Amino acid sequence: MNRKLIPRKYSRRDFLKWGVRGTLGIALAGSALSTLRPQQAVAGTGRPFLTPNPGPVARPDGQTAVRHLRFGATDGFLSLPGRRVNSPAGGVYMFGFVLGEVTDSIGDFIQKYKGRVRTPAPIVDVTENQDVYITLTNLGFEQRPDLDDSHTIHWHGFRNPNSVFDGVPEVSISVPVARDFPYFFRPRDEGTYMYHCHFEDTEHVQMGMDGIVFVRPQPGAGITPYHAYADFSTAFDREYTLLLNEVDTIPHDNLLAVQGFVWSDYKPNYWVINGRSYPDTLYTDLDLANEVDAVAAELKNRQPVSSLIQANPGEKILLRMASLGYEQHAMQMMGIRMRVVGQDATFLGPLAYDTHTIYIGPGEARDAIFVAPPYNPNLPGGTDAAGDYNVYWFKNRNYQRLVNDREPGLGGMITQVRVYAPNPDNSPSLPTQEWPNQTFPRPTV
Amino acid sequence: MLRKRLKWSVLGLLALVVGLLSATRPGSVFGGPTFAPAALPNIGLVCTTGSVSGTQVVFNLTTATGFYSGPDGNQVFMWGFGDADSGGAFQMPGPVLCVHEGDTVTINLTNTLPDPVSLVFPGQENVAAAGDQQGLFTWEAAANTGSASYTFTAGHPGTFLYESGTQPYKQIQMGLYGMLVVRPAMGDNFAYNDPDTQFRNEFMLLLHEIDPELHARVERGEPYIVSERHDRYWTINGRSMPDLIADNFVDWLKGQPYGALVRVEAGDSLPVLLRFANAGWENHPFHPHGNHMTVIARDGQPLPQKFQNFTTTIGSGQAYDLLFRWDNVEAWDVSANPLPVPMPPAGPFPDRQNVVYKDGVTFYSGNPYLGEGGATAYQDSFPPGTTVFNECGEFYFPWHSHALDEVQNFDEGFGGMLTLVRVDPPGGCP
Ligand SMILES: [Cu+2]
Ligand SMILES: [Cu+2]
Numbered sequence: 001m002n003r004k005l006i007p008r009k010y011s012r013r014d015f016l017k018w019g020v021r022g023t024l025g026i027a028l029a030g031s032a033l034s035t036l037r038p039q040q041a042v043a044g045t046g047r048p049f050l051t052p053n054p055g056p057v058a059r060p061d062g063q064t065a066v067r068h069l070r071f072g073a074t075d076g077f078l079s080l081p082g083r084r085v086n087s088p089a090g091g092v093y094m095f096g097f098v099l100g101e102v103t104d105s106i107g108d109f110i111q112k113y114k115g116r117v118r119t120p121a122p123i124v125d126v127t128e129n130q131d132v133y134i135t136l137t138n139l140g141f142e143q144r145p146d147l148d149d150s151h152t153i154h155w156h157g158f159r160n161p162n163s164v165f166d167g168v169p170e171v172s173i174s175v176p177v178a179r180d181f182p183y184f185f186r187p188r189d190e191g192t193y194m195y196h197c198h199f200e201d202t203e204h205v206q207m208g209m210d211g212i213v214f215v216r217p218q219p220g221a222g223i224t225p226y227h228a229y230a231d232f233s234t235a236f237d238r239e240y241t242l243l244l245n246e247v248d249t250i251p252h253d254n255l256l257a258v259q260g261f262v263w264s265d266y267k268p269n270y271w272v273i274n275g276r277s278y279p280d281t282l283y284t285d286l287d288l289a290n291e292v293d294a295v296a297a298e299l300k301n302r303q304p305v306s307s308l309i310q311a312n313p314g315e316k317i318l319l320r321m322a323s324l325g326y327e328q329h330a331m332q333m334m335g336i337r338m339r340v341v342g343q344d345a346t347f348l349g350p351l352a353y354d355t356h357t358i359y360i361g362p363g364e365a366r367d368a369i370f371v372a373p374p375y376n377p378n379l380p381g382g383t384d385a386a387g388d389y390n391v392y393w394f395k396n397r398n399y400q401r402l403v404n405d406r407e408p409g410l411g412g413m414i415t416q417v418r419v420y421a422p423n424p425d426n427s428p429s430l431p432t433q434e435w436p437n438q439t440f441p442r443p444t445v
Numbered sequence: 446m447l448r449k450r451l452k453w454s455v456l457g458l459l460a461l462v463v464g465l466l467s468a469t470r471p472g473s474v475f476g477g478p479t480f481a482p483a484a485l486p487n488i489g490l491v492c493t494t495g496s497v498s499g500t501q502v503v504f505n506l507t508t509a510t511g512f513y514s515g516p517d518g519n520q521v522f523m524w525g526f527g528d529a530d531s532g533g534a535f536q537m538p539g540p541v542l543c544v545h546e547g548d549t550v551t552i553n554l555t556n557t558l559p560d561p562v563s564l565v566f567p568g569q570e571n572v573a574a575a576g577d578q579q580g581l582f583t584w585e586a587a588a589n590t591g592s593a594s595y596t597f598t599a600g601h602p603g604t605f606l607y608e609s610g611t612q613p614y615k616q617i618q619m620g621l622y623g624m625l626v627v628r629p630a631m632g633d634n635f636a637y638n639d640p641d642t643q644f645r646n647e648f649m650l651l652l653h654e655i656d657p658e659l660h661a662r663v664e665r666g667e668p669y670i671v672s673e674r675h676d677r678y679w680t681i682n683g684r685s686m687p688d689l690i691a692d693n694f695v696d697w698l699k700g701q702p703y704g705a706l707v708r709v710e711a712g713d714s715l716p717v718l719l720r721f722a723n724a725g726w727e728n729h730p731f732h733p734h735g736n737h738m739t740v741i742a743r744d745g746q747p748l749p750q751k752f753q754n755f756t757t758t759i760g761s762g763q764a765y766d767l768l769f770r771w772d773n774v775e776a777w778d779v780s781a782n783p784l785p786v787p788m789p790p791a792g793p794f795p796d797r798q799n800v801v802y803k804d805g806v807t808f809y810s811g812n813p814y815l816g817e818g819g820a821t822a823y824q825d826s827f828p829p830g831t832t833v834f835n836e837c838g839e840f841y842f843p844w845h846s847h848a849l850d851e852v853q854n855f856d857e858g859f860g861g862m863l864t865l866v867r868v869d870p871p872g873g874c875p
């Protein structure tokens with residue numbers, strides 16, 4: 001039963017301990033600043049970084065429908081206030097997942113996406129009882145070619161998984177560089193979940209290998225994709241995934257400089273929603289598509305998921321919140337009451353509650369629905385390309401987390417809810433959302 | 446600081462202990478309906494029952510000094526409670542005091558530490574106390590040789606903490622805490638007087654943190670400045686991963702007698718009960734892999750409406766009772782109901798070129814089907830040199846704090862506040 005251990009490959013940690021960091025560190029840091037390739041465009045349609053959900057498709061045997069996704073694991077840079085990629089400070093070094101084409105060869109996938117990570121990981125939008133295949137390809141790290149870290153996908157909260165698909169390398173498998181592995185899931189329970197890499201989890205999750213996966217209820221008997229759960233009380237008109245994270249830039253910088261980090265020293269200095277820190281949380285899809293300023297140009301191919309919440313008056317807005325930071329958060333909505341209808345991919349039923357501040361801990365999820373108030377020109381607001389709006393703020397109540405490291409002024413985990421004035425003919429000014437987090441006006445292709 | 450690494454080979458030994466001894470001596474596996482203390486379980490909750498006379502239960506505790514032994518080899522000075530009725534040796538956490546609803550419980554405390562010490566029982570009411578001196582919260586046993594005594598009626602069933610009521614910022618951190626279990630009238634295999642709280646087995650998961658530097662200051666008699674606290678170790682039942690998946694009472698963890706490996710059988714008609722309590726100062730978001738948990742009680746109070754979740758944040762000082770089960774929902778079978786892989790465009794599954802076993806060590810059986818693979822299949826399933834801890838195709842899932850900076854032993858990952866649940870195929874391993 002116990003086999004003799006073969007001589008271990010040198011792990012990164014051994015490598016670090018042997019003190020080779022000096023010369024290589026300089027060489028790699030140099031390349032990080034100088035050899036950024038032009039970024040591959042996100043889909044030119046303005047579609048953000050998420051998986052299209054065609055809805056369930058009947059299989060000939062009447063069983064389940066099939067989804068097939070392709071994920072790549074690689075590295076890249078994050079743009080934060082005070083840490084712009086094109087600035088002397090440089091962007092924040094990240095790991096993460098990118099969405100690729102199922103038909104691409106491993107070589108083509110590496111060619112297209114190695115070193116071009118997006119944050120957060122793709123939003124995975126699936127339907128109950130729909131078979132989901134995710135082929136994970138380890139693209140390797142552009143900035144750290146010396147690292148041979150494997151990766152996994154752990155669907156956090158998935159009920160009764162087979163251990164091989166639970167993505168924990170110590171109790172199943174992990175995927176080495178330049179290899180594919182097919183993860184398979186048959187989601188039986190609707191709700192908002194999350195997923196992340198579980199290989200050296202403390203490091204890889206903080207480095208950005210995490211995202212939101214949600215399961216729509218099986219349609220039928222009046223239940224549509226516009227219900228969070230198979231219950232009419234969870235109907236919504238528009239939905240937003242909000243992934244909460246912290247960033248401690250020291251381990252990120254250390255990794256880029258080929259240095260270690262003692263994880264019990266973790267102390268974040270940025271707080272982000274969908275990988276964006278205020279004021280970046282207010283950019284729309286259109287701002288990014290048009291590259292309205294240098295920040296938008298940086299966010300476009302790095303942090304393409306909007307954190308801005310738009311609504312027409314009277315609409316029910318679903319917030320699918322999950323936290324994969326290591327701190328506990330209290331997220332406060334100012335001026336609008338929220339109803340928490342789901343927690344940890346479980347319909348709360350009689351335990352649903354109304355609140356203005358939602359506690360959410362690491363690895364927890366909440367589904368909250370609010371009704372957008374009527375538009376009132378006398379209330380605070382503004383005008384953007386979608387029209388005149390009233391503004392409501394959604395923010396972390398811990399005001400120490402409303403900063404960007406040492407930058408002056410407001411920052412961090414805060415965004416806006418914009419409720420738009422109807423058109424002159426009283427029709428709603430925002431069209432129907434085609435995918436989660438979509439903002440308007442839609443960029444022209 | 447002395448730092449040395451626990452080698453996976455040591456983990457191998459303990460996995461063998463967990464995997465094989467419990468299988469070959471089924472009588473010793475914890476889970477009998479009576480929880481007789483005579484046959485100590487190798488995993489699961491270990492009750493200390495005290496001297497029982499009718500509904501009068503008496504425990505005799507003593508304070509003692511000892512060490513937390515970390516998986517990285519570090520030894521951290523601790524204070525703890527010992528069971529004076531069985532020698533009073535240092536242990537952390539303290540003995541698990543198990544009583545029954547309605548019992549009159551007396552705990553006599555003898556002190557050996559250089560500070561006065563006392564006991565408080567959050568969740569218990571009308572606790573009568575006597576001792577050498579009156580402290581801030583309760584009567585105390587004087588430093589070095591003092592004694593104190595506490596008596597209360599265990600009014601309602603549940604999971605509770607007991608801990609020092611003197612300088613808690615120092616003494617609880619140093620290890621003066623333990624669990625109190627009050628069993629309901631309905632029976633010892635129920636959590637509460639509610640038929641829906643019946644369980645097959647029960648497990649303690651008692652959370653805590655350690656700052657080795659502060660402990661060293663106590664050991665050296667230097668000033669203890671709690672505002673400088675910086676945790677480096679995170680424990681369940683006084684142990685850190687991987688030590689905590691070793692059996693109860695392994696002789697190389699003398700002062701840390703309680704393991705935290707959880708074991709269930711797929712499709713069992715009854716769930717297992719997890720008695721969580723947080724003796725630490727931080728709130729810990731505890732995340733089970735494998736299935737949701739059913740939350741049945743908080744702080745010894747059954748919830749009017751049970752609910753399920755995939756993370757329970759156990760607040761500092763809080764206790765949660767959770768039920769867990771695992772069902773082979775899809776019933777994948779290698780011939781009758783095969784996994785729908787291979788899938789295009791990848792090759793056959795598992796294509797062994799496409800996977801690695803981290804550090805050449807795994808708890809995976811080499812076969813994705815529950816109850817398949819295992820000891821006889823290793824030859825064909827793994828690259829040469831892989832060390833495999835799997836008996837008969839059982840599944841393992843980690844349970845851990847999702848504040849992932851807490852799954853460390855100082856700076857080594859897959860450590861700290863992380864344990865495993867073992868899911869056996871129906872009927873167990875042959
Ligand atoms: Cu990873
Ligand atoms: Cu997780």
